[in-house]
Amino acid sequence: MSEQDCEVRAGGDIIFRVADGAAILQLNRPAKRNALSQAMWEAICAALAEAADRPDVRAFVFTGLPGVFCAGADLTALKSGDREAAARYREISLRGYAAVRDFSLPTVAVIDGLCIGGGNNLALACDIRLASPRASFAIPAVRHGIVYDRPTVTRLVELMGSGRASHLLFTAGRIDAARAAETGLVDILTEDLDAELADFLDALRAADMPTLLAIRDTIRQVR
Template structure:
């Protein structure tokens, strides 16, 4: 990836093992170009490789938009072959974000349209400002959502509500997004709220949090018995870890735990 592409997404490290991934193409309202998708994939891979990271916040630069989705100006000049060539990289960008092992929080201010809405949906929690506007307008321009919304939105808010938004391509404000369950919190300062939430998550056992997310993700679409078996496997990986041993000691000694963390799991 060249330097110009890398500058489109910034990785900012905060205290308490929190990482902020910033979409940084404000002149285009953070539209997802081929280069931005590549930069986002690289940022997600960097975060995934760092076992010290405990929570991720996805934010954006600029005042008008979180992300307005696919860069249609770029695509206007595409041939069919160009579009086919772009597709794997775009899919990988959304999937890398969705597949992060640590909790992810989207801080949405302004427009979250199309692929921008899908980037938020790829996260575990969505914190929105009152100015946020969500939409999946793809059918209005002759395509369908391709960054996961046909699957993730249904799982998040249910079939009929997802059908309403996807089939009509209509825009909704933050209040309706919250009522539908698309947004989890609506606050005046979503970035600050998301960072505070990430810090609260990061204060807990890294092994426990990762395994809780793993159990929830792997168990959500399987029969209950299979899901409970997944939970048991994740429980065992946590219960016999150094984090569990430290958590019990810290509780008994009435002090904050000093978590060994994910890299030290299994060494109770």
């Protein structure tokens, strides 16, 4: 693939491009508030693999739509009664979270509006979470009979502490952006997500990449 910006669509639900050293994946399923389907997870994994092979990529960015990052998993497969379909969805979603966590370069979630369930898990898998004041967060798994995977719960506890993580998981309650920033779920709360992201990507472009990646590896070792 050339060094030019590129765009790849998967059923209109994912927009993926590489621009100025950043791989940017936008969730684009407005009719379902960006609920993650199996096809979307497959596209996410493919985009991560493509970005990992590109020497011009220094970071991977996840974004949503204005007012909604992601309303969670598409529960159609999980509630259809088709056990095989449910198992396939769970397998691809777990593989997707792992692919984000294990991606070789810095990962960022840019959150404007709803960030619920599986969307929250996707953001948790990233290194850094930027959010606007209208972002809100919830994990309603307890209402849907879904037991979360250990890596996701571990990350939530790392960021929020066991008590706050337990409260969020046990109650399925929603917290606003200010509370999320106060408790560690959000790293940067900003009125201007575009400017904050641009500043971050500028800093990455100015960094010595081997040094940055060594620092990132050390951070991950001491979590």
